[in-house]
Amino acid sequence: MREMIISELSQAVQDLARGFAHYLPRFIVMLILAFAGWAAAFVVKVILRSILRLIQFDRLSENAGASQLLKKAALPPASEVVSRFVFWLVWLGFILLGVSVLGIFGLQEQIGKFFFFLPRLFVAMFILFVGLLAASFFSRAALLAAVNANVPSPRVLSLSIRSIIIVFVLSIVFEELGIAEQTMLVAFGIAFGALMLGLAIAFGIGGKDLAQQFLEKKFLRAQKEENEDELSPL
Amino acid sequence: MRIVETMSHDAAQATPLLSEMKLAEDTFLTDDFVRQLINVGEVDILVGLPTHNNAKTIGSLVKSIQSGILRWFPRERAVIINADGGSRDGTPELVTGISIDDVRPTSNLNALRTLHSISTRYGNSPTSSAAMRTILSAAELLQAKACVVMSPESSGIEDEWLSRLLRPVRNEGFDLVTPIYRRHKFEGMLLTNLLYPMTRALYGVRIREPYTHDLGFSGRFAGEFLLQNSWENEGDADGSELRFTLAAITGHHRICQVFLGEKEHIERHASDLVPALRQTVAPLFSALEPDFPAWSAVTGSQPVPTTGPDHEVSLDPLRVNRKRLREMFSTGVAELASVFQTILSPSTLTELRGIARMDEGEFRFPAELWVRTVYEFAASYHKSVISRDHIIQSLAPLFRGRALAFLVENRTGSAEDVENNIEAICLEFERLKPYLLEMWKSRE
C-alpha cells in the first residue's frame, strides 16, 4: 500500500515536474515578452508624446473642447492622456501575446478577438475626436453668425447645434465599436427625431414672425426696418 | 544634330498657329486674353477695371476714363483692362465698346492713336485678388509704366481723377498713389477707428485710405508685387488691396496721396460689416506675421506727401439708429463670452462687460480700451487660438460699440474736432504698440 502511494506520488510529482518543465520555458518566454513589451511601450509613448506636441495636439483638443472635459475630470492634458493610453495598450498587447504563447486553450480565441477589436477602437476614438472638434467649430460659427445677424437667443441655437452633432458622432462611435448597435441606433433615432420635432414646433409657432420677416426680406426686398441713414463701415 | 533634324521635321508637319497652341497647364491668364495682350503691345498707361455686374455705373465711368486719356494723355499709349468676375448683365461689352480704332470710325473724337479696351473673365464669381492678379499680370506683360485701378462703383468720378492718380507716377516717380475722399464725418468708421490708426501705428506711415479700390501705381511696383505675393492662398482671396498698400510700405516704395473728391456709394449697408471686416481686418492681421520684422522695428509714424487737403469732411446731419448699435454691442458681449475668453485678456473682458452694462446716456468706449481690444485680437489671430475667421466675426459687435461711442462723442463736433479725435485714436494706437509686441511674443 505504502509503495503504491509513494509510486503514485512520485508519478504525480514527476507529472507535475514534467508539466512544469513543459510550461516553464513558455512562462519564461511570456515574462520576457512582457518585459520587452514594457520597454517597447515606453519607447512608443515617448515618441508619440513628441509627435503630438509637434502637431500641437493640445491646441486641437482645446479647440475640440476635450481639454475642458479632461480638466473637469482632473485628468492630465490630452497628449499625455493619449500617450499613456497607447503605452498601456501596447504593453497589454505584448502581455497578451505572451499569454497566447502559453497555449492555454480558449484563451487564444479571446486574445485573437481582442486584437481584431483594436483597429475599430482606434477608428472610433478618431471619429470621436474629430466629431468633438466639428461640434465645437460649427456651434461657434452658428453663435457668431446669430449674434452678428441680431438673431434672438443665439446661445440656444449654438448649443442645440453642438448637441445634435455630438449625439450624431456618439452614435457613429458606438456603432463602430459594435456596442449595443441596435439600441444606440434606435436611441439616436428617437433623440434626433424628438429634437427636430421640438425645433420645428418652436420655429413654427414661436418663430413664425421671424420666418415671415425672413421671407419678406428674401422675396419682396422690403425697405429697411428702421427709417434711418445706414452708415457704411468703409 | 539630331535635335535640329527633329525640329525641322516637325515644322514641316505641324501648323503651329497661335490660335491652336495651348499654353502651359497651370497658367492663370486665358489664351484669348494673352492673344489680346499681344495685339495691344507695350503701353505707357494701363487702366484696370475689376467688375462684376456693374452695368448701371460702368458706362459713364469708362466714358470718363476715355475722355480723361484723350484730354490729359493724348500722346501716350494707353489700354483699358477689364477683369470681370462673371457678369451676366453685359458689363464687359460696355467696357470694350469704347475702344478707339480704325475699324469703327469715331469721327467726333480727336484721337491720335488707337485705344484698346479689352476684357477678360477670370472666373465665375468676383474675387478681388484674382482681379488684381489679372490686372497686374497685364501691366507686367505690357510693360506699363503707370497704372491705375478704378472701382466700377465710382459713379461720380471726373476725368480729372485719372490724371491726379497717374501724374505722380508718370512725372514724379511715385510707386503708389492712394486717394483721399470727401466723406461724411461718420462714414467709414472702420477706416478711421481701426484701419487707418493701426496701419499708421504699426507700419509707421500715415495713409488715410490703406484699403481702397481707386489707386495709382507704377509698373515697376506692380511687377514686384506680382512676384512676391503668394496668390494661391485660399484665405487671402479678398485681401489684395490692403496687401498691396502694405507691400508698398514694407518695400520702402515712394507713396503719396491725392485728393479726389466725393465718393459715391452704391447700396452699402451697415450690415455689410462682417464682409468688410473679412476684406480689411483679416488681411491686415494676416499680414502682420510675414511683415513682423518690418513693423516691429518701427516707432512713431511719418506723413506721406499729399496733394490737396489731407482730409475733408462733410457735416450733414444724419439719423442713425443708436439703439440698435447699443443692443448689438451688449448682446455680443454677453452671448460671445465663451469666445472672448479665448481671445481677450481677463482684464479687458471685464472692462468690456462693464461698458456693456452702462446706460445709453453714459456710454463711453475709451480709445485706450478699444486699442487694447484690437491688439489682443491681433495677437490671438496670430496664435490662431480658434479659427481665424471666427476671431474676425467676433470683432463685429465690439466694433459696433466703438462706432456708437464715436458717434456720441462727435455728434455735435466740427470737422476740426472730428479730425482731432481721429488723431487721438491714432496716437493711442501708437502709444500702445509695445503692448501688442509683448503679447505677440508672450504666448509663444
Next chain:
Amino acid sequence: MPLNQDVLWYKDAIIYQVHVRTFYDSNGDGIGDFQGLEQKLGYLQELGVNAIWLMPFFPSPLRDDGYDIADYNSVHSSYGTLEDFRKLLDSAHSKGIRVIIEMVLNHTSDQHPWFQESRSSSDNPRRDWYVWSDTDNRYQGTRIIFLDTERSNWAWDPISKAYYWHRFFSHQPDLNYDNPAVREQMWKVMSFWLEMGVDAFRLDAVPYLVEREGTNCENLPETHEVLKELRRKLDEQFPGRMLLAEANQWPADLRPYFGDGDEFHMAFHFPLMPRMFMGLKLEDRKPITEILQQTPEIPPTCQWSLFLRNHDELTLEMVTDLERDYMYDSYAEDKTMRLNLGIRRRLAPLLDNDRRRIELMNGMLMSLPGTPIIYYGDEIGMGDNINLGDRNGVRTPMQWSGGWNGGFSAAEPDRLYAPLIQNPVYGYPAVNVLAQLGTGHSLLHWMRRIIAVRRSTAVFGRGSIEFIHPANHRILAYVRRLGNEAVLVVNNLSGAAQAVELDLRRYKGNIPIEMFGRNIFPRVGEQPYLLTLGPYQFYWFRLRRI
C-alpha cells in the same frame, strides 16, 4: 527702249523728281545743266524709273527757286539752251523715260515782261492780265500760304500805285484767269512745250487760279472750268499726255480736280504723306488707314501721286492742331527745322538715318495705291542742311562720288550754286552713288530691287486696295487686287518685333509667295494667319492659287 504707248502710262510710272540745277554740272560753272542731266540718264534708267519730273527751268530771277517765271518759252541760261533741252527730251525718250515739266499757271515773276507792261499804266492792254485793286480789302479772309514771310495777299506796287494780288511771295503776282486772253496765252505756252515732246505738266498751285469775293478763293468752280478747258484741248491735240495737279487740299476737296475724268489725270495725295510719318512715330496705323478710308473714289483713268518728300517742306497743313504739335515734337524738335507749317528736312534725317525705316517708308510708297515719286538723292539717303535758308536745305547738289565736289561739278567749290553736304554722316564722302554702286547691300541697290519688283506687276499701279484690320494696331496690312492677281502687303510700323494674326479667309487656299525672295509661305486656311515681323519689316506676298 521705246516709250510704252499706253494712254494710261502714268499708272505704271515711277517718277523721279529732280531739279536740273542740282543734278550734274557738265560745263564746270557750278550749276547743273541739261547736258549734265542727259549724261546721267543711264543712271536713272538703271535705277528703274521711267519718268522724270523736272523742277522749273525757265528764265527767272530765282527768288522762289524758279517758280517765279520771267519767260515761259525759253530756258534759263544757266542750264543750257532750248536745243540742249530738246536733246535731253529725245535722249530720255530713247531710254524709255518720259519727261514731266513744271507749268506755273497761277502767277509769274514780277520780272516777267507781261507784268512789267501790266504795271506800267492802267491803260496798258496787259493791265487786266493781273489782279489789280485800289484797296487791300478785297477777298478778305483768304489764308496766307507763306506765313513766315508774307503778311498779306495784297502787295502795293509803287509804280502803278495800286495793289496787286499774290497768293505766294509778293514778287509773284497772280495772273487773272477771268481774262480770256490770259487763258489763251497759257494754252499757247503749254502747246509750245507739248509740241517739243514734253509728256506731261505738273501744274503748280492750281487751286488759286480764280478769286471771288466772299469765298476763300480756293477750289472755286470757275477755276475748275479753266482747267477743264485746258484738258479738253490737251486731249484733242496731244492725246497720251498727262496733267498732274499740285493742290494741297483735303481729299474731299481734291476730288473735284479729277472731274469726271475730264480734268486732271493725276493729283498729289498731300494728306497721306504726313500721316505716314505720324503712323511711324506713333507706331499705330490709325492715321494712315483713316485718311485712306476717307479718300474718295476717283475716275478709273485717274491716279493719285504719292511721295515721301519733295523740294518743299513736309507740309503739316492738312492735319489737326493736336497732330501738328505731335509731328513738330517728334520730327522737328529744333525749331529752326520748322517752316510755314511744315518741316524742312530730307527723308533720311527725318528717319534718323535708320535704314530699316527708310526701307519701310519706301515700301509703303511703292505699295499703296498711286504712282510713287522719288525725290532725287533719297535713293542714296542724302542728308540736308538746315542752315541754308528757306527750303534750300533739301536742294543741295547730287552726290555722285567722294571726290571733288562730290562728283557734281568740276568747278571751284565756292562757285557751286549751293554748298555740298559735308558732315560725317551724310556728307558726300560717306553718301554717294559710286560708293553705293560698289556695295552690294547699299540703299541704292535696294531701291533698284524694290523698283524692279514693283514694276514686275501692274497690281500696284492699277489695282484696288482692301484693308485688313488686325487687332494689332501696329501692323498696316492690305491686299492689292487687279483682275486675278492679288498681292498681300503687311507692314510693321513699330520698332519692335511683332506677331500678328490676319483674317485672310477671303483668300483661303492661296499660297503666299514672298515677292523679294520668291519663297513660299504656309497656305492660307480657315484659321487666322500668323505672321511675325522684325522691327520695321514689311512683306509683299503674291497670293497664288495653285
